[in-house]
Amino acid sequence: MASKGKNENSNSKKKNTVKRSKKEVEIVKNxxxxxxxxxxxxxxxxFLKMLFFKKYSLFDLLVFVIxxxxxxxxxxxxxxxxxxxxxxxxxxxxLSMDKYLSEFTSVYQEVGDNYYEDVDKKxxxxxxxxxxxxxxxxxxSIHMNNDQSDSFDDNxxxxxxxxxxxxxxxxxxxxxxxxxxxxxxxxxxxxxKKINGEEMSLENAYDVIQNVKDNTEGxxxxxxxxxxxxxxxxxxxxxxxLPIVTSxxxxxxxxxxxxxxxxxxxxxxxxxxxxxxxxxxxxxNIRKLIIDLRDNGGGYLEQxxxxxxxxxxxxxxxxxxxxxxxxxxxxxxxKEKRDYKVVLLVNGASASASEILTxxxxxxxxxxxxxxxxxGKGKVQTTKKLDDGTILKYxxxxxxxxxxxxxDGNGIIPDYExxxxxxxxxxxxxxxxxxx
Numbered sequence: 001m002a003s004k005g006k007n008e009n010s011n012s013k014k015k016n017t018v019k020r021s022k023k024e025v026e027i028v029k030n031x032x033x034x035x036x037x038x039x040x041x042x043x044x045x046x047f048l049k050m051l052f053f054k055k056y057s058l059f060d061l062l063v064f065v066i067x068x069x070x071x072x073x074x075x076x077x078x079x080x081x082x083x084x085x086x087x088x089x090x091x092x093x094x095l096s097m098d099k100y101l102s103e104f105t106s107v108y109q110e111v112g113d114n115y116y117e118d119v120d121k122k123x124x125x126x127x128x129x130x131x132x133x134x135x136x137x138x139x140x141s142i143h144m145n146n147d148q149s150d151s152f153d154d155n156x157x158x159x160x161x162x163x164x165x166x167x168x169x170x171x172x173x174x175x176x177x178x179x180x181x182x183x184x185x186x187x188x189x190x191x192x193k194k195i196n197g198e199e200m201s202l203e204n205a206y207d208v209i210q211n212v213k214d215n216t217e218g219x220x221x222x223x224x225x226x227x228x229x230x231x232x233x234x235x236x237x238x239x240x241x242l243p244i245v246t247s248x249x250x251x252x253x254x255x256x257x258x259x260x261x262x263x264x265x266x267x268x269x270x271x272x273x274x275x276x277x278x279x280x281x282x283x284x285n286i287r288k289l290i291i292d293l294r295d296n297g298g299g300y301l302e303q304x305x306x307x308x309x310x311x312x313x314x315x316x317x318x319x320x321x322x323x324x325x326x327x328x329x330x331x332x333x334x335k336e337k338r339d340y341k342v343v344l345l346v347n348g349a350s351a352s353a354s355e356i357l358t359x360x361x362x363x364x365x366x367x368x369x370x371x372x373x374x375x376g377k378g379k380v381q382t383t384k385k386l387d388d389g390t391i392l393k394y395x396x397x398x399x400x401x402x403x404x405x406x407x408d409g410n411g412i413i414p415d416y417e418x419x420x421x422x423x424x425x426x427x428x429x430x431x432x433x434x435x436x
Contacts, residue, residue, distance in 0.1 A: 104128070122388075133394070140381050141394040159242060163220055163235045167192065167209075169202050172224070176243060184235045186224065193230065194223035245272035249284045250432070257435050258286035262307075265299030265353040270306040277310065288435045290428070291357075292345045294371065298352025301380065301399070308360040309334045311342065316402070318360045321380060323397040342367040343431040346414060351375035358412055359401035368434055369414040371427045378408025 108128075112121050126143065133141045164179020165172050165186060172190045175182050192200050200208045212220060220235050247260045258280040262269060280286045298304075305318045309332040312318070320329045344358050344367055355374050361367035382396040400406050416434070418427045 126390075129392070136394075138379075138395050140377075140379055144391045144393065146389050159239050161237055162212075162240050163222075163237060164240045167205070170200055170205055176240060179240055180235045180238055184233045185231075186222075186233065186235075187226065190224040190226050190231075192222060193225055194221075196221050241268065242266070243272075244269050245276055247276040247280060249280055249286050252432065252436055255288065255436050256284055256286045257432065258284065258289045259292065260289065261292035262296055262354075264296055265301075265303040267300065267303070269299065269303040273307050274310065287340045288342075289340065290343050290345060290431045290435070291361075292428075293350045293354040293358060294345050294347045294427070295349040296351070296354040297349060297375075298354055298377065301353050301356060304353035304357045305330055305360075308332070308357050308364075310336050311338045311361055312364040313337050316364045318364075319356050319402065320400040320404075321397045322400060327400075339365075341435055343434055344369050344371075345427050345431060346371040346374050346412065347420075347427075348372055348375055348411075351377040355407055355412055356399060356401075359403075359407070362412075363402035368416070368431075369412065370416045370418055370431050370434070371414050372417060372419065373413050374407070374411040376407055376409050376411035378406045378410075 108121075108124070111124070112119055126145075129143045133143055163184075163186075164176035164181040166174035166176075170192045172186060172188055172192065175186055175188060194200055195208050195212055198208050198211065218237050220237055221232070222235060223230060223232050225231075244263050244266050245260060246263075247258065249256060249258045251257075258277070260273060260276060260280070262273060277289075280289075301319070308318050312332050314332050314335060314337070316332050318330050318332055320327055322328075342361055342365065344361060346354065346358055346369060350358070350371075351374065355377065358367075358369060358374065362369060378398050378400075379395045380397045380399050381393050384392045384394075386392060398406055398408060416430055418430045420426055
C-alpha cells in the first residue's frame with residue numbers, strides 16, 4: 001500500500017513536471033516571438049533612421065530625384081490614357097501607326113526642306129486641308145479662313161459688334177430696338193454721309209463699313225443727313241443682339257391670328273421665339289399661328305428642335321440623326337404642347353433647321369405648309385475650331401423627318417404651292433385665308 005502511494009505521488013510529480021515543461025516551452029516561445037518582433041522593429045527603425053536621417057551625398061539625392069520623376073511620369077501617363085481613352089484624342093503613337101498619314105508627313109517634310117524655293121508651310125497645309133475636303137465632293141464640308149470664321153461665329157451667335165443699324169446703300173432702313181443707334185437718336189431714312197471722318201458714297205460704302213469693323217476704339221463718329229440737315233453723332237460700339245425673331249398679329253372677323261418670322265436658327269432663336277409666342281397668346285389672345293420660315297437657311301438644329309417641342313406631344317420624334325454607325329431619335333421631352341392650327345410659310349431658300357421644324361410640325365401636328373418646295377438640305381455638319389482660329393466644317397450625319405424620310409436633294413413639297421408676285425405677298429394671304 002505504501003509502495004503504491006509512493007508511485008502515485010511520483011507519477012503525479014512527473015505529470016506536474018511535464019505540465020510545467022509545456023508552460024515553460026510556451027513562455028519561451030512567446031519570449032522568442034517578442035524578441036524577434038522587437039528585433040524586426042529595431043531593424044525597421046534603423047532603416048527609417050538611415051533613410052531619413054542619414055547624410056546623403058549629392059549623387060544620392062540626384063538618384064532619388066530621377067527615380068521620383070520617372071515614377072511620376074509613368075503615373076501621369078497612365079492617368080492621361082485612362083482619362084481620355086475613347087474620347088477621340090489621338091496620341092503620337094496612334095498617328096505614327098497610320099501609314100497614310102506617314103506618307104503625308106513625309107511629303108510635307110521633303111517639300112518643305114528641299115523644294116528649290118522657300119515654301120509658306122502654313123499655306124501649304126491650308127491647301128492640303130482644302131484638298132482633303134474637295135476630295136469628299138461635299139459642298140457643305142469646308143475650311144473657313146479667319147475672316148469667314150469670325151463672320152460664321154457672329155451669325156450663329158445671333159450677335160455682332162456695331163451700333164444697331166441696317167443700311168441699304170447709304171440709307172438707314174432699320175434701327176434695332178434698344179441699340180446704341182436708337183438711343184443716340186438715329187432714325188430710318190437717315191442718309192449716312194461720313195463715318196469716322198471718311199466720306200461715304202454708294203461706290204465706297206462696303207470699304208467704309210469694313211474699316212468700321214476693324215475699328216478698335218469702341219466709338220463710331222457718324223454724320224447723317226435728315227430733311228436737309230446735317231447731324232453728327234458719337235455712338236459707342238457694343239455687342240448687338242440681332243432681332244432673329246419678329247412677330248405681329250391680325251384680327252379678321254374675330255379670328256386673332258399670330259404671325260412669327262424666324263430669319264435663322266442662332267443661339268438665341270428659341271428664347272426670342274418663346275417670348276414672343278407667349279406674348280401673342282397672353283396679350284393678343286391668338287389661337288392660330290403663321291410661322292414664316294422663308295429665306296431661313298438654317299443654323300443650330302437644337303434651336304429648331306426646342307421650338308418644335310413647344311407644339312408637339314411629349315415622346316414624339318422631332319427628327320432622327322443617322323451616321324455610318326447608328327441612328328439616334330431626337331424626341332420631345334417637354335410637357336408643353338399646342339393644338340391650335342399652324343401654317344408654315346416656306347420657299348426654295350428654307351433649308352436645314354427650317355426644314356426640320358417644318359417636317360416636325362407637319363408629321364406630328366398636321367401643320368399646313370404654304371409656299372414653294374424647300375431647299376432640301378438633309379445633311380448635318382459638325383464644326384471644329386482649329387488652333388489657328390480657322391474653322392473646319394464637315395458633314396457628320398444626315399437627318400430624317402419623323403416619318404423616316406430623308407429630304408436631302410428633294411426638299412419638302414408644300415400642301416399649297418403658291419408662287420410670289422411682285423406686288424403682293426400671295427403666300428401670306430393664302431395662309432390667312434386658310435386660318436379664317
